[in-house]
Amino acid sequence: MKILLACGGGMSSSILAENLVAEAKKQGDNDFMMEATGTEEVSLKMQQDNWDALLLAPQVSFRKEHLQKDADSYGIPLIPIEGILYTPMGIPDLYKLIQEKVHK
Template identity: 90%
Template sequence: MKILLACGGGMSSSILAENLVAEAKKQGNEDFMMEATGTEEVALKMQQDTWDALLLAPQVSFRKQHLQKEADAHGIPLIPIEGILYTPMGIPDLYKLIQKEVKK
């Protein structure tokens, strides 16, 4: 599973991505891959590769409408992350949410 995380390009999103990959491995999902990128690079990343979902970091939620169009154009779900899930303690629940949304 390949997930693209749209963020402000900061350090927190890279840490979140690393923690989600670790959670996936803990759950036995060795094929889980995640990449964090700034919202301005999402369209290019979507053209360059195939993704299973687009996550939206809370700090860039104001870009949801624009990014929803990108996700729709590629037939993948856009998953906004609630602030409470954008923490180390929220990682297991965020991983479950991703699994649920991608399998729809």
């Protein structure tokens, strides 16, 4: 599974991505891959590769409407991340949410 994380391009998103990949491996999902990118680069990234979902970091939630159009055009779910899930303690629940949204 390939997940694109739209963020502000900061350090917290990279840490979140690393923790989600680690959680996936812990759950036996060795094919889980994630990349964090700034919201301004999402369209380009989506053109360059096939993604299974687009996550939206809480700090850029104001870009949801714009990014929803990108996700819709590629037929993938846009998954806004609630603040409580954007923490180390929220990683297992966020991984579960991603699984639910992608495997509907």
